[in-house]
Amino acid sequence: MKQTLPLSLVCSAVLGVINLPVFAVDDQQIEVIEVYAQKRAQSLNDVSVSITPVKGDELALSGVKDSTELGSFVTNMKVSQNAAEGTPPAINIRGVGLLDYNTANTSPVAMYVDGASVGSANNQLVNFFDIEQVEVLKGPQGTLFGRNSTGGAVLIRSKRPDAGTYGEVSLGYGSDQWRKVQGMFNAAVNDESAVRAALSHVKYDYTTYNLHPTAPEANMEQSDLRLSYFGQWDKLSVYLKTNYSHWSGIVQPVGSIGTIKNPVTGESCSAQEAASGQCTDVFGFNDGSDDFWAVNVNNDSPHHSIGKGWTAEVEYQLSEQSHLVWINAFSRLDREHAFNCDGSPLQACEGNLGLKTELLNNELRYHREYEQGYLISGLFHLDERIYQDNYNDILRILRGTENGQNSATFMYDNAIRTKVLAAFAQYEWQWRSDTTLTFGLRYSDEAIEYDSLSHINIVDPNSMTDVVLPFYHVIGRNDDDNLSGKFAINYTLEPNKMLYYSFANGVKSGGYNGGFLSSPEQALQADYGAEKLNAHEIGTKLQFDEQAMRFNAALFYYDYKDQQVFMNQPSVVPGAVPLQLLENVADSKIYGAEADLYYEPMEQLEVQLGIGYIPHAEFEQFVDPLGVSLTDNRLPFTSKWNISGALSYSHNIASGTLKTSVGFDYQSEYYFDQQQTDYAKQDGYVLWRFNAQYEVEKWQANLWAKNLFDEQYSHLKFDLRNFLGMLEDFKGEGRRVGLDVSYRF
Template sequence: MKQTLSLTLVYIAVFGALSQPVIASDDQAIEIIEVYAQKRAQSLDEVSIAVTPISGANISRSAVKDTTELGAFVTNMKISQNAAEGTPPAINIRGVGLLDYNTANTSPVAMYVDGASVGSANNQLVNFFDIEQVEILKGPQGTLFGRNSTGGAVLIRSKRPDAGTYGEVKVGIGSDDRQKVQGFYNASINNESALRFAVNHVKYDYTSYNLHPTAPEAHMEQSDLRLSYFAQWDELSVYLKANYSHWSGIVQPVGNIGVKNPNTGAVCTPNEAMTGRCVDNFGFNDGSDDFWAVNVNNDSPHHSIGKGWTAEVEYQLNDKAQLVWINAFSRLDREHAFNCDGSPVNTCEGNLGLKAELLNNEVRYQSEYANGYLTSGIFQLEERLYQDNYNDILRDLRGTVNGANSVTFFYDNIIRNKVLAIFAQYEWQWRTDTTVTFGLRYSDESVDYDSVARINAVVDPSDLNGAMLPFYDLDGDNDDSGWSGRFALNHQLDKNKLLYYSFANGTKSGGYNGGLLSSAEQAKQADYGTESLNAHEIGAKLTFSDSRVRLNSALFYYDYQDQQVFMNQPSETPGVVPLQLLENVGASKIYGAESDLYYDINKHIDVQVGLGYIPHAEFEEFVDPVGVSLTDNRLPFTSKFNVNAQVSFAQYIEFGTLTTTLGVDYQSEYYFDQLQNDYAKQDGYALWRFNSLLDMGQWQANIWAKNLFDKEYSNLKFDLRNFLGMLQDFKGEGRRVGLDIRYRF
């Protein structure tokens, strides 16, 4: 146990150093990075997958709060809070993603926390504290990580208990009334085992502020706890983790972008609408030139509780082979109120109620042979989603001549997902410098759903409270099974220089779109089929230890079939709720390139630069269910150009080491929906970040800033022009600055 725990300490120390500038001698070689992209620790230079590792130290010093901020460090990746914090985040890698706030859906980018799948997109909003490393895997990961990893996978690894008794406390303050307390305590029990307790508490207001005189201040308060245990005996190791989270607050208020000229009633151009001077169908705009200001009756509470466990048991069969069992359970209870008209009136209000339960198991056999390495296993998952949603439409128009469409939709769904899969991957050492990888997975999946909806409408003009009426009641299933696989050819130029070709196939299963369905016919058509993606990739991973340079580059081509795309489709009838569909759109083609350079210039300065380029990400020939052609439209949420970079400068001072970092993430323009219209578009923008960290050993102080120049941008613009004459504007995060003080003991 002492040797194992000592190795763990060395491992953590190496990864902690990855995000720190080189301050050793000028002839120091560049560090070796280990990743778990193939479910075992390997050097990054050995893996024929485009992987971006982000160390826990880099996450901490950059004040990264949760998974929605990871895109700033990764080429050709974009993550946002989607509709608002607390709704499922939108993750997009190389043009593959799902932009949908619906709590019933699953992202095509899988997420694993400490080796266990998190299931649907509801569980992909993860707060970061006491983190060892995050890995972003690009391209289909269907062989080892299964269905619903068409676009890639995000692997999050918490710090595990290790040898020694020690701890850390971090406190922070910042703009927008930000307050933070984090910490951990690690304690050895004996020579074979240790415990670790980690806590995170953060409280803050949003950078968007509300001009409405009676609306409460939007804010969020989040608490997270994690208790873990690790033990190592001769042949057996056990890792146990229990976690708990509690969130409460008032959700970030949505903005209102009107599209009508207040003087003439004519439709404003997109440029005119974005000035904030146009109005919605009711003559409203927020009356302010400040981008961050809104005027909304936003008494919209959010409350969620998450809890669960993870267990990993590893049994060493012999020096070359082991069995691994991972078992995990999680439950999420959430109530998320929203205001979708972005105004002081009651024309669009609602709530997303959810209970999600997830159980998954994986048993793996892994073995090293004279000429290769085998990873094989069985995976099982069961997930149940209980939705309790409503959307109150045109409440203030009840009893008026314009109130014919005033109705409250109550839509409750029970969706049950079951998955059983077997998989195997063999890495064959064909020659001393060449490895061939073969992988195959068979998945059997079933989705059962019960969908019950009611409406409240005025049937008696003297009673504006309305009457509850049945709307639709249906059940069904969507079963699917299929194969996914992988072939890769690795050629090692030398120990730290790899050239590779990879072909990978991935699928995302069909399901039932349990969002707002405004007609019984739409509800009957709400199930959707499987999508698949065939990906070709050529890459190079070149580490030049003598010059302290690492260069990772890739070219990729995707053939995307039956792609699932969320469509916010305007109704053909003006003033009626838009259709919200999840449809298989036929075929899409995506191709592009990316390159990441890491250069430790000298003992004081290191530079990281990532360049992403996706010139083509378009639908092939396709006409949507209401007759609108999407042919040659660019895929939503997909920038053509992406640049991320950071430079760090470290110097010794009298009482410690001062490391200053300046970073930037640039995204060129992209569209928020499939219609590729200039109203629902985000112009190109750059978000700068800064931090200056003084490390005095036991004490550490870190000044940080995000969105340093207060750039105005949106996470989502949801098109409601044909319904309310406006777009919902879910604003991004403005400038935040803070100071964190850490004490180690």
């Protein structure tokens, strides 16, 4: 019932847009969108990559805070906060993603901020403020962006200093104690250079609320600062940026979905009974509320993180046809993130993710424009160090009792270092006046060194005192060298109308799964190899200037080899903690289609519509370590249908302009893990957003709402049925409404 109405509204919107009249608009020119998908400024219509650009101003007006909300604007993309805000987000594009919350792993979707790689998934949680544009590149980007871009790449571009002296201050107030202060100041130093400062301070409570009487209110306070400089002379330009962030609060409380009908007999509930909220965990706990957003958990779980770094981009003009670009970037992140994994007032599963990462990367590129082509070649270097100081306290409630044989605190300290050297080149050849061929190749050599040390705290049954014992110590190295590349054909029908075919492949590097390992044997097997993806894509990019319309579409087919799969695997020992594995276990086939439409039927009206369809995203022959066949199971976090859109209308009122927008994002059902059970499944849902912006002279007021109809959905349901008789429920964000008032000077 709850899905029928939103889906019908979505279908009505789709049909309505399809039937919109197409007619010429006098004196109206559709905007030419500039993208950096090939590491240089180009028209969106000239690039043989499926790209969805999202303007920073659109994100700000929609109340979007960070990178985890990008999926609402991009077809066939899903971004989840996974194991609560503060842990690595899970980015999935066209069925390719990694759902592991472990802070040692990398995503198969690369992210770049101002041209520099952010490295592991820890750094992919980026707050949006003073942003120029975000580009989502779909499919392998192995030539220009290299390792860990098998699913695609997300390019975030901050607003850079420019000519003029001006600024803006914005204050925001909203539901659930939402408070925001943001500001920006740009100043010209002289005719050749300028500086810019941007800051953001946001504080809020979570829309999930806690019924536990002594638990503190869950909230987050985030402060971010960015300082930048840009100078441009005859042959030289320099961009310098430094950034700092400080986040602190109490993490969003996790819910418990019980799956036990009778704790005495151990009788299980069906998936439908569990979803009704009437079942318990193995201890007989139920949160006692019918409110989806209510939980009951001893959530005294603090989060604290500090991030800082710099980026430098230097461009030198060698001649009228050639130039060099050097990018140097460094970042450091220190984070402590406590968690509660039993979702109850009991001390059955608690812990902390302690983390320090240091990332240094350099890229040197040579650009050369020829009479019939364009060459980009370069060298890339990356050095990332990850230090983990984690623990997981299991079944403390049973410590020292006759049922406490599985009770222990696992403490694991991992040091993982990744070193990468790569060389790449891509050449675009104007073969004929209407046909361009693209050839690209990249060679990467990488080494991952790991030192994993673990201790275990248990109760000595003789003295009944806590003792700490060595658990395991594993030292190793994982070396990879690989080739990735691209071949594409662009055929121009007429100006701004293009057909293309591309073959691209990508490699996600191997590594060491430094997550929660519950046995020495598991630690010895935590080393995993690289995965590879070959992608075929046929697409079109059509821009109709007279009708003020842009239409992009693509068909894609993926052959996924040696796929790295995170498995939350039940233990063969009854009542023991599950095994959490990351292994190369399967090949997969993925194919689908997508289409994006932008249309301005009149100067005041804008229509956007995106449709994504992935009918097949399944494992090939695959049997898990317990002998369970998962062949033909659908890949996690992969909806069959994804439909999104927005309608904006602006008109003059008094001496100002009012622009009103309404948008939606529909996802059909998907599974949270490889087991494909109805317990760990998200039913189809639609999220609506709304904003009304009124602008007069130097003032702007913007009323915005996210999840307008308070749709109930989860970021992740982590299956702990065989351990605690429940599922961890990481709930999404409920309705949030806010008002921002800005002044420009």
